[in-house]
Amino acid sequence: MSDQPTAAVTAGETFLEWFTADERPGYAGYIVPAERMHEAAEYLKTRKHFDMLTSVTAADYFPEDRIEMIYHFRRSTGGEPLRVKSFLSRENSQIDSLVDLYPGAELQEREVWDLMGVRFTNHPDLRRILTWEGFAGHPLRKDWKEPFYEEEVKPFKSRWPEGKFVRAEEKNPLGDNTRFPAGFDPDTWVPDNDDILYKSMTHVAKAGEDGFDSDTIIVNLGPQHPSTHGVFRMVARLDGETVVDLKPVMGYLHRNHEKIGERNTFLGNMPFTDRLDYICAMSNNFAYALAVEKLLNVAPPERAEYIRVIMAELTRIVNHLVANGFLLNDLGAFFTPVLYSLEEREFILDFFEAVSGSRMMCNYFRFGGVVRDIDENAMKMLKAILERLPRKMDELEKYLTGSEIVRVRAEGVGVLTPEAAIANSASGPLLRATGVPYDLRRADPYSIYDRFDFDICVRYHGDIYDRFMLRLDEIRQSIRILKQAVKDIPAGPVITGKPQYQVRVPAGESYGRVEGPKGELGFYLVSTGKTNPARYHVRAPTFINLTSLAGMSRGNKVADVVTILGSIDIVLGEVDR
Amino acid sequence: MYGLGILKGLSITLKHFIQTFLDDLKRGKSRKKTPQGIAYKQSTELTGLFTVEYPEEKLPVPEEFRYIPFLVYEEEGGEKKLRCTSCGICSKVCPPQCIYIVRSTDPETGKPVPTPAEFCIDVDICMNCGLCAEYCPFDAIKMDHDYEIASFDRMKHNAFDISRLAKPVSYYASIRPGNYKIEEEIRAAKAAAKQGAAST
Numbered sequence: 001m002s003d004q005p006t007a008a009v010t011a012g013e014t015f016l017e018w019f020t021a022d023e024r025p026g027y028a029g030y031i032v033p034a035e036r037m038h039e040a041a042e043y044l045k046t047r048k049h050f051d052m053l054t055s056v057t058a059a060d061y062f063p064e065d066r067i068e069m070i071y072h073f074r075r076s077t078g079g080e081p082l083r084v085k086s087f088l089s090r091e092n093s094q095i096d097s098l099v100d101l102y103p104g105a106e107l108q109e110r111e112v113w114d115l116m117g118v119r120f121t122n123h124p125d126l127r128r129i130l131t132w133e134g135f136a137g138h139p140l141r142k143d144w145k146e147p148f149y150e151e152e153v154k155p156f157k158s159r160w161p162e163g164k165f166v167r168a169e170e171k172n173p174l175g176d177n178t179r180f181p182a183g184f185d186p187d188t189w190v191p192d193n194d195d196i197l198y199k200s201m202t203h204v205a206k207a208g209e210d211g212f213d214s215d216t217i218i219v220n221l222g223p224q225h226p227s228t229h230g231v232f233r234m235v236a237r238l239d240g241e242t243v244v245d246l247k248p249v250m251g252y253l254h255r256n257h258e259k260i261g262e263r264n265t266f267l268g269n270m271p272f273t274d275r276l277d278y279i280c281a282m283s284n285n286f287a288y289a290l291a292v293e294k295l296l297n298v299a300p301p302e303r304a305e306y307i308r309v310i311m312a313e314l315t316r317i318v319n320h321l322v323a324n325g326f327l328l329n330d331l332g333a334f335f336t337p338v339l340y341s342l343e344e345r346e347f348i349l350d351f352f353e354a355v356s357g358s359r360m361m362c363n364y365f366r367f368g369g370v371v372r373d374i375d376e377n378a379m380k381m382l383k384a385i386l387e388r389l390p391r392k393m394d395e396l397e398k399y400l401t402g403s404e405i406v407r408v409r410a411e412g413v414g415v416l417t418p419e420a421a422i423a424n425s426a427s428g429p430l431l432r433a434t435g436v437p438y439d440l441r442r443a444d445p446y447s448i449y450d451r452f453d454f455d456i457c458v459r460y461h462g463d464i465y466d467r468f469m470l471r472l473d474e475i476r477q478s479i480r481i482l483k484q485a486v487k488d489i490p491a492g493p494v495i496t497g498k499p500q501y502q503v504r505v506p507a508g509e510s511y512g513r514v515e516g517p518k519g520e521l522g523f524y525l526v527s528t529g530k531t532n533p534a535r536y537h538v539r540a541p542t543f544i545n546l547t548s549l550a551g552m553s554r555g556n557k558v559a560d561v562v563t564i565l566g567s568i569d570i571v572l573g574e575v576d577r
Numbered sequence: 578m579y580g581l582g583i584l585k586g587l588s589i590t591l592k593h594f595i596q597t598f599l600d601d602l603k604r605g606k607s608r609k610k611t612p613q614g615i616a617y618k619q620s621t622e623l624t625g626l627f628t629v630e631y632p633e634e635k636l637p638v639p640e641e642f643r644y645i646p647f648l649v650y651e652e653e654g655g656e657k658k659l660r661c662t663s664c665g666i667c668s669k670v671c672p673p674q675c676i677y678i679v680r681s682t683d684p685e686t687g688k689p690v691p692t693p694a695e696f697c698i699d700v701d702i703c704m705n706c707g708l709c710a711e712y713c714p715f716d717a718i719k720m721d722h723d724y725e726i727a728s729f730d731r732m733k734h735n736a737f738d739i740s741r742l743a744k745p746v747s748y749y750a751s752i753r754p755g756n757y758k759i760e761e762e763i764r765a766a767k768a769a770a771k772q773g774a775a776s777t
Contacts, residue, residue: 268672271706357643403580
């Protein structure tokens with residue numbers, strides 16, 4: 001299945017006549033009237049086989065009275081995404097929810113409602129998701145200003161050259177940096193959103209078989225819980241030990257990365273992307289660089305392309321080692337397997353440090369290339385790593401995959417069907433473990449992945465064990481790509497043009513995406529020709545993969561929920577952004 | 578079944594445990610607190626214990642390693658002369674904007690002088706991205722290797738001013754010999770070109 005031809009989506013394809021092409025310079029895709037968006041999605045799904053709604057977002061075009069809803073549709077057989085937009089007014093922004101057609105829109109629409117204030121009619125559970133119920137305003141709107149607001153965009157003139165040094169705490173003392181809606185008193189406020197949340201969950205009361213009345217109970221797993229890999233909360237309704245319903249609650253690590261991104265310069269965002277999924281900084285850099293390069297219309301030189309692929313694949317290895325290690329942690333193999341994985345990761349991090357200067361927060365990619373070359377010593381390091389890794393992978397596999405404890409706990413648990421995975425917009429290992437051979441490196445190729453000989457890994461059961469095995473398979477494929485890349489890498493410059501500290505990016509929009517280790521990582525950017533992006537949206541793979549969590553957990557035991565979450569492989573830096 | 582899996586798992590751990598000691602015995606005294614021992618721990622040949630005993634043992638950092646920035650000064654006849662011209666590019670490119678510069682003015686004429694009167698970095702905010710060093714046109718600000726900057730009172734100590742930031746060129750050459758060499762070559766070539774242009 002891996003050598004499936006990719007279908008060009010928009011070339012020569014026609015849609016209904018009320019799909020008007022977006023002809024603004026720098027823009028692409030189609031515009032449909034807001035009231036017909038649902039109809040359009042139905043048409044695309046049933047007639048045109050766009051079965052995945054990859055990304056749902058909105059952009060505020062203040063001071064114009066316009067909010068644009070931006071949808072990216074994909075086909076699970078491959079090809080470019082189809083971008084469809086709807087224009088809404090800022091005052092009364094309302095649009096039909098697409099959750100009934102694409103369940104994968106659920107969390108994304110909640111995010112758009114929370115941050116952009118677009119109301120989705122017929123959404124089953126439209127609550128705020130990243131901020132808290134009672135938060136004043138919708139922060140991604142351009143006229144929303146944070147407390148201690150300085151200026152619209154960086155560099156803030158208030159800091160230089162007249163500015164004397166002011167400590168950040170003095171400006172932003174703890175406990176005094178929140179703003180409340182009118183008439184809101186935090187001291188007397190009783191949060192009712194938890195009640196709403198609990199009531200929204202399927203409630204089943206039943207009489208016990210032996211004549212006793214039994215009831216279901218609500219259990220909160222997290223936010224402070226070692227199994228949740230960060231501050232993440234799962235609200236589960238349990239019948240005995242069996243999960244009847246489950247809802248993820250997130251936002252505890254929310255810092256509005258997107259608003260920060262819109263204040264920052266294009267270049268200044270690069271180190272911030274490291275902090276999204278802090279295990280895979282290089283992949284994040286890669287996706288963002290691709291998005292900006294599309295706008296700038298520059299291409300990196302040959303050598304830089306190879307270096308990028310090397311870095312992206314090493315990141316994939318790092319991520320899968322960590323993910324599998326911590327999954328075993330969740331299974332109860334406390335910290336022994338994960339430390340064996342981390343040992344191997346250590347070598348790769350040393351290599352990152354030697355090349356980029358930092359082990360995790362690499363900040364290595366630039367628009368049109370990379371910061372610096374891989375020198376000879378580092379290349380030797382890389383070759384030694386590639387020599388060691390396959391050997392160690394065999395060892396890890398021998399220890400773990402045959403282990404009956406792993407098999408008993410993981411096989412047949414947390415099953416996700418391919419239909420559900422596609423409907424939930426899942427991507428990455430979560431999707432491929434269900435038997436859908438969908439990998440952007442082949443389905444919608446970018447960079448120079450078409451030159452390498454590798455297989456798209458796929459497994460067919462969709463359970464925890466398959467996701468675990470799939471990650472091991474992918475490490476082997478990554479090693480395969482790396483060996484080819486190291487062999488073929490040409491000499492030459494690593495950046496196109498002169499490095500500039502303030503890039504002027506032509507007006508337009510772009511969507512740059514990579515097959516990150518965790519799934520499709522995309523950056524949707526809107527530029528107005530200034531030094532800062534007007535809209536900066538991150539399509540975070542783990543955030544959207546969490547849509548599948550409830551379905552996978554229902555019917556399983558509460559102890560398995562922990563491993564199911566571990567097998568999705570979330571990083572809260574990215575989920576909460 | 579019947580607990581065999583647990584026994585198998587424990588035997589792996591035990592094997593690693595014994596291997597560590599065997600490895601230690603084989604390598605004898607050179608394994609701890611010696612440069613060879615640390616180099617071995619960073620090599621892909623390693624089989625035994627991975628960890629180093631910080632702070633007695635420290636892993637060497639690679640040349641490109643970056644931490645908090647510092648200002649480079651030249652020593653000419655005992656006088657410290659900062660390379661910084663207070664152009665402000667570093668403070669503009671800094672993503673969290675943790676660099677604060679005040680330009681010097683000539684006390685007599687009131688005109689600006691290309692040297693900073695104040696240069697402050699709030700290291701609580703600095704994210705060690707290295708963009709300031711990358712885009713400085715005068716090679717005046719560089720990323721340090723000294724990662725041990727813990728202090729007892731961050732309110733007092735974590736805003737670095739010129740006295741804390743300024744470090745001599747010789748220090749820079751010692752931590753980043755490769756970069757220093759390349760930069761000096763470029764500077765020499767530029768100076769030669771300037772002189773050539775002046776003499777003709």
